[in-house]
Amino acid sequence: MNNKLTSTLVALFFSLGAGAAVAADLTGKTIRVGGDLTYPPYDYFLDKKPAGFDPEFMQLLADAGGFKVASVDTRFENLVIGVSGNKFDVIASALYINPERSRQIAFIPYMKTGISIAVLSTSSFKPLTPEEFCGKRIGFIKGAAYKPKLEQLSKELCAPKGTIIDIREFPSSPEATQALLSGNIDAQTDDSAVIKMAVEKTSGRVMISSKENIFPVLGGLGLNKNNVDLKAGLEAAFAKIKANGKYYELLKAYNISEPSPDEVAKVLASEN
Missing domain, CATH: 3.40.190.10 (Periplasmic binding protein-like II)
Structure with a gap:
C-alpha cells in the first residue's frame, strides 16, 4: 500500500469531526454487535450476559450516542463475513487491524495489545x-x-x-x-x-x-464499508467518551492502550 493511500485511510479512521455527528444521529436506534463471546477478558458471558472489554466499550458508546446494543454471538472466523453480509452492524471483538481485513471492511481503531x-x-x-x-x-x-x-x-x-x-x-x-x-x-x-x-x-x-x-497489534471496531452513516455516528460517540475520560478509564482497567495515527499507518502499510 503506498504512503499516500495509507495516509488517506488513517485520516479517515481518525476523523471524529462534529459534522459526522450531525449527519449520523443514532439516537433511539438498536445497533447489532457481532462478537465472539468465548474470548475473555475481551468478550464472554457472565451470568448469561455479554461481559468484557468490548461489551463495556460498546455500552460506553451507546450511552454517549443514545442508542441501544443487541449482541450477536458469532465465532471469530465468521465475524468479517457476517458484518460484510449485514448479519450484524459492527464487530466489537478484539479484531486486529491488518491490510487484508482493511480491504474488506472499515475500521475504527480503539486499542493496542500484543x-x-x-x-x-x-x-x-x-x-x-x-x-x-x-x-x-x-x-x-x-x-x-x-x-x-x-x-x-x-x-x-x-x-x-x-x-x-x-x-x-x-x-x-x-x-x-x-x-x-x-x-x-x-x-x-x-x-x-x-x-x-x-x-x-x-x-x-x-x-x-x-x-x-x-507481534504488537492494533484492534478496531469493524464495519461494512457501505455503512458510512453508522461509522460516522460511532466515531462521534467515540469522541465524546474520549473527551469525558471514560474511554481512558476502560483502557486502564484492562491494561491496554490507545493506538496512535502513526501506528495505524504502519500496520496498514505492512504486508503480512
Whole structure:
C-alpha cells in the first residue's frame, strides 16, 4: 500500500469531526454487535450476559450516542463475513487491524495489545519467542491475524532445518487452552490479556513463557464499508467518551492502550 493511500485511510479512521455527528444521529436506534463471546477478558458471558472489554466499550458508546446494543454471538472466523453480509452492524471483538481485513471492511481503531506464549508449567519447552517454534505444535484461535507471520517463519526459518511449525487452529481460545492442558499442542499463542486469564483460570497448570509482547497489534471496531452513516455516528460517540475520560478509564482497567495515527499507518502499510 503506498504512503499516500495509507495516509488517506488513517485520516479517515481518525476523523471524529462534529459534522459526522450531525449527519449520523443514532439516537433511539438498536445497533447489532457481532462478537465472539468465548474470548475473555475481551468478550464472554457472565451470568448469561455479554461481559468484557468490548461489551463495556460498546455500552460506553451507546450511552454517549443514545442508542441501544443487541449482541450477536458469532465465532471469530465468521465475524468479517457476517458484518460484510449485514448479519450484524459492527464487530466489537478484539479484531486486529491488518491490510487484508482493511480491504474488506472499515475500521475504527480503539486499542493496542500484543501476543504472549503459554506452555504447561511442567513442560521443558519454554519459548521466549516464536523463533523457537520449529518442530513444535502451536495452537491458537482460528482467524488469528498473526497466522501468516508464523507461516512465513516456518517457511524461512524452520524449513531450511528440515522441520516446520505445526500450526493447529481452534474455534475458540478456551479450546486451544484445553488442547494445551491435554498435551495435544506444545504451546498456545494469543492476546496477552487472554493468555493471562488462561493462566489464572488453570490454577498454575499453565504459565507464560514469553517475557515481552510479541507481534504488537492494533484492534478496531469493524464495519461494512457501505455503512458510512453508522461509522460516522460511532466515531462521534467515540469522541465524546474520549473527551469525558471514560474511554481512558476502560483502557486502564484492562491494561491496554490507545493506538496512535502513526501506528495505524504502519500496520496498514505492512504486508503480512
